[in-house]
Amino acid sequence: MARKARKYGESAEVPLTSMMDVMTIILVFLLKQIDAEGQLITAAENLVLPTSTSKKVPTEVSMGVVVDQNWVLVDGQQITETKKVAEQDSLLVEALDKVLQEKRAVEKEAMLQRGEDAEGGGKVIIQLDKNTHFGIMYKVMATCGLSGFSNISFAVNMKNPED
Amino acid sequence: MAKNLKKADKVKEPDMLPIMSLMTILIPVLLTMIAFQKLAIVEINMPERSDATQEAAPPPEPDDNALNLTVALAKGYVEIWARGGSLPKVFFREMWTFRCKSDNDTITYDPSGFEYDADGVVKNPPKCQDGTTMDAEKFKYSIETIGLWTLLRTSEEDPGVVQMSVYSKTDSAYLNVENEFITTLSDVKPGAVVATLTESSSRKLACGQSAPGVEDICVDGKPAISLKPRSAYDELAKTLIMIRNRFIDSPDADNIIVIADDDTAFDKIINLMDRARDAGFPKIQLAVLQGG
Structure with missing residues (x-):
């Protein structure tokens, strides 16, 4: 025992x-x-980005506009419904324009305080689902441009990043 | 004495627990830093509406040497304009390839075959190879690629015949020495000289050996080439490369305007922009087809 x-x-x-x-x-x-440099953009939820051969990566943090199946979002905040953007005839998406103009004014103010040229900046990265219609895409782009964010880029999934 | 010697032979294992603890901490930290899908950006110039009213400022004088290259992506065809003239249309059939979650296999559908109800929900969603039906509201999220298969059409009424091409194991279309797409598998064999749709891409094919100017077309000793429907993007890329080489001295040799319908999918625009950039036209402008 x-x-x-x-x-x-x-x-x-x-x-x-x-x-x-x-x-x-x-x-x-x-x-x-591991990506030692880190990523300055994060893919938004509820959308599938298109794949591109582009190897260009953003070098600084920019404002983000996301267009998913239901909403147009600016820095994560819901601005207007995607359906309404698709249905309107005008190039200018007013609700988006209002928010972007406020953001641009804040950006210009900050640039002036840093002693930089206020006309610089104005960078925006737009994330769209690969099935988003071109009509919606150009209205969002045009609104970004009209509100002062004229340096426009689209976020894409990199094809063969190891090449 | 013998007993003492036996004890000395026994090797003591090093204490691995601290190293294990360190690894257990390191692995979650590294996992949070990993980018499984790397994101890139595509820069663009501002859009313009081709039917927009012009400002009061007088338009610039037309430059006879300007290329004015424009690519129009419409329903069922791509058309290229340059120097005021247009090239023959490249007709295509749009095909959607889905990745099924149930069996991780792919299925390809012609989107014109889908029927939609009043709410825009598809009545006949795609069926996977294992028999499961995809979600009628979310099946578009499962689209892996939107392919444009080149069609040969003889008249407006002709539905067209899908053109085939030989593709490499990395999915590049092969061209022969006459700069034509290769359409038969037997023409792509070890010893043959071919090219792809990239600059200075002429290479000799081989099986089992790879060197500068030599491409290994084999996997496990067998050729890994395939005969597939030719992509309209490849047709377009070939023409754009030809235009770029011919009009390289034009003042606007880097510029291209991409025009598309309102309901063209963003994926197709990005693909078209990729081909234009790769062909040597990095300054891309977008516009909407008149009446679109």
């Missing part, structure tokens, strides 16, 4: 060598995948 108790009381050692092997492989894989 005493012998049995001693058997179960012994601490069982887990072989860690094989675990270490697995961990080392995972670590090497993750280090290989």
